[in-house]
Amino acid sequence: MTRVHDMGGRFGDGPVAPAPEPVFKQEWHARALAVTLAAGALGQWNLDTSRHSRERLSPSDYARFSYFEKWISALADLLEEHGVVTRAELAAGQGDGASPLASRALKADQVAGALARGGPADRPVASGPRFAPGDGVRTRRPARNAFVPGGHTRLPAYAAGAVGRILHHHGGHVLPDANAHGLGEAPEHLYTVVFDAAELWGTAERAGDEVTCDLWESYLEPA
Structure with missing residues (x-):
């Protein structure tokens, strides 16, 4: 059964009408991106896990959430699932004591370098390719x-x-x-x-x- 995010080619959602927009419509959108990147730098999950966490949002939430609401909600799930914070800490908006991951925090002067490096996913494969261009x-x-x-x-x-x-x-x-x-x-x-x-x-x-x-x-x- 496909998840609600897999909606390419689905009927009934209306036309896609791209329009010029600012990168971040609201100030908190930039903060949502920043905290997602900072949490990823803690090394508790990978990019594919992060993508899947957004796919796993409940269909009702996925349909009504804006783009960055999906990001921040999925991040909250990841933080709890991987033991980075507790549900109580999320509800309180602050941590309960020092985190054992504090030493991995992404510092402001490290952000540009981290973004420039990205996360290359190319890897060697033991066997040769099964297909070639034109197949x-x-x-x-x-x-x-x-x-x-x-x-x-x-x-x-x-x-x-x-x-x-x-x-x-x-x-x-x-x-x-x-x-x-x-x-x-x-x-x-x-x-x-x-x-x-x-x-x-x-x-x-x-x-x-x-x-x-x-x-x-x-x-x-x-x-």
């Missing part, structure tokens, strides 16, 4: 995590079971499906796969329109 492939159906029922995956439901072709091979990368659940990085070959828009949506806005997805090798089989 026809079909994606796994259903779009599910093969390790954990209802778990994190980067294969969107709208692309499940679709036929496309390999556009580019990116080398080995951490597999989010495993990494999000503490099962190790399990690196696999990563590809950009291009699909005809009509293959995904039934009809295309314009003939020749294409959609590209970055997909891991275990999501794919020869077409």
